[in-house]
Amino acid sequence: MKIGIVGAGIAGLALGNALVQRGVDVEIFERSARVRAGGSGITLAPNGLAALDALGLGERFRALQEQQLPLRGGLKDPRGTWLSRIPAEVTTQSLAISRAKLHGLLRDGLPDARLHTGVEVLGADPETGEIELASGETRDFDLVVGADGINSNVRGSCFDDxxxxxxGYNAWRAIGPKIDGLEFGSETWGTKARFGVVPLQDGSTYWFAVKTGPESRAGEKCSDELKSTFNHWHYPIPQLIAATPEQDIQFLPIRELASPLPSYTNGRVVLVGDAAHAMTPNLGQGACQGLEDVAVLADLLGGAGDGTVDDTLDLALYDQQRVKRSQRIARQSRLVGDVAHTGGHRVAWLRNRVLQATPDALTERQTKRVTDWR
Ligand SMILES: Cc1cc2nc3c(=O)[nH]c(=O)nc-3n(C[C@H](O)[C@H](O)[C@H](O)COP(=O)(O)OP(=O)(O)OC[C@H]3O[C@@H](n4cnc5c(N)ncnc54)[C@H](O)[C@@H]3O)c2cc1C
Structure with a gap:
């Protein structure tokens, strides 16, 4: 069986790599001239790492995890008072890493001949498995995997998109310098704005800022707004913004799929990652859910481990394992965003007091429902 993967982001690279290791005939098409990751960081929660283990790619990530400072984290208010803690069991089992490094590790071991960069795919045919390239050429596959992100052409051409x-909010994100004395990863919730600080495994500091407002264009900088919004927040937020070169800060509007898809499969086409269920980043689960998709699909496609794919491959099993869970997490993530960006000063103050009074056991149960997998 010949498999074509559209997109070499986190999901496409992970699937391609895992299938190559299992001897499956696979080709990846990436629109960009090279595999690009953007300059910021990302957190892989325990479920994301478990998915990498299942794919046979976990070892290289576990090695990094062992080198990182024991991550601890939770929510703070803008003065720096802790409102709630994420259970240590979850944070110590997570990996905070630069996206460039993550992409590099997923790319490692993937033969050049399997990856076609600078090739844009316009769409796929679910009946025949043919994909159409922007160059006008077509290519035939037994199965096409749409891993082409939130604005997926594969989804647009094969599903009721x-x-x-x-x-409702825009985000800035960047990797800043090492911050002395930064022991914790934390997210701080103010009024219609929040700021996250995560020490990365290599000693640098990943940060993100999110603010309610009209949708901006990706690539705008809005640095004055960034500085004025977070100027009086607790250490090290203003210091981190000031220490990060402006050209390293990315600005992007946060978008998600407008409504959930009833199925991630159609004939010879299957969707993974953001193409299937692009969600808000409030739970830090988008990539983790994509990796879970890929682990399930790789098991179905390459379970035999000898390069053969069972002709009776039943993609309904993929839907059964992925649709409900990924969409529940997307809903929860949206809800967290609604709560984080709610109301004016009084409402935000009250929300923070409720968070402070919430028993740790409840937070722990909610967090583990998301990050436990398999
Ligand atoms: C601010 C922010 C913070 C986040 N933090 C986290 C976090 O901490 N943890 C987490 O798990 N998730 C996080 N996420 C979500 C995560 O970034 C995404 O879910 C993940 O990157 C999606 O990966 P993907 O491979 O599905 O899609 P993408 O990364 O979008 O990759 C798609 C690839 O397909 C290529 N492509 C697109 N169209 C075509 C085409 N027509 N032809 C060929 N190639 C094409 C693109 O160039 C790209 O390389 C965050 C997201 C944001 C916005």
């Missing part, structure tokens, strides 16, 4: 919607 709901499109995307703006979540």
């Amino acid at each position: 709901p499109g995307t919607r703006y979540a």
Whole structure:
């Protein structure tokens, strides 16, 4: 069986790599001239790492995890008072890593001949498995995997595409310098704005800022707004913004799939990652869910381990394992965003007091429902 993967992001690279290791005939098509990761960081929660283990790619990530400072984290208010803690069991089992390094590790071991960069795919045919390239050529596969992200052409051509919607907030993100004395990863919730700080495995500091407002264009900088919003927040937020070169800060509107897809498969086409269920980043689960998709699909496709794919391959099993869970997490993530960006000063103050009074056991149960997998 010949498999074509559209997109070499986190999901496409992970699937391609795992299938190559299992001897499956696979080709990856990536629109960009090279595999690009953007300059920021990302957190892989325990379920994301478990999926990498299942794919046979976990070892290289576990090695990094062992080198990182024991991550601890939770929510703070803008003065720096802790509101709630994420259970240590979860944070110590997570990996905070630069996206460039993550992409590099997923790319490692993937033969050049399997990866076609600078090739844009316009769409696929679910009946025949043919994909159409922007160059006008076509290629035939037994199965096409759409791993082409939130604005997926594969989804647009093979599914009843709901499109995307703006979540109501824009984000800045960057990797800044090492911050002395930074022991914790934390997210701080103010009024219609929040700021996250995560020490990365290599000693640098990944940060993100999110603010309610009209949708901006990706690539705008809005540095004045960034500085004025977070100027009086607790250490090290203003210091981190000031220490990060402006050209290293990315600005992007947060969008998600406008409504959930009833199925991630259609004939010879299957969707993984953001193409299937682009979600808000409030739970830090988008990539983790993509990796879970890929682990399930790789098991179905390459379970035999000898390069053969069972002709009776039943993609309904993929839907059974992936649709409900990924969409529940997307809903929860949206809800967290709604709560984080709710109301004016009084409402935000009250929300923070409720968070402070919430028993740790409840937070722990909610967190583990998301990050436990298999
Ligand atoms: C601010 C922010 C913070 C986040 N933090 C986290 C976090 O901490 N943890 C977490 O798990 N997730 C996080 N996420 C979500 C995560 O970044 C995404 O879910 C993940 O990157 C999606 O990976 P993907 O491979 O599905 O899609 P993408 O990364 O979008 O990759 C798609 C690839 O397909 C290529 N492509 C697109 N169209 C075509 C085409 N027509 N032809 C060929 N190639 C094409 C693109 O160039 C790209 O390389 C965050 C997201 C944001 C916005």
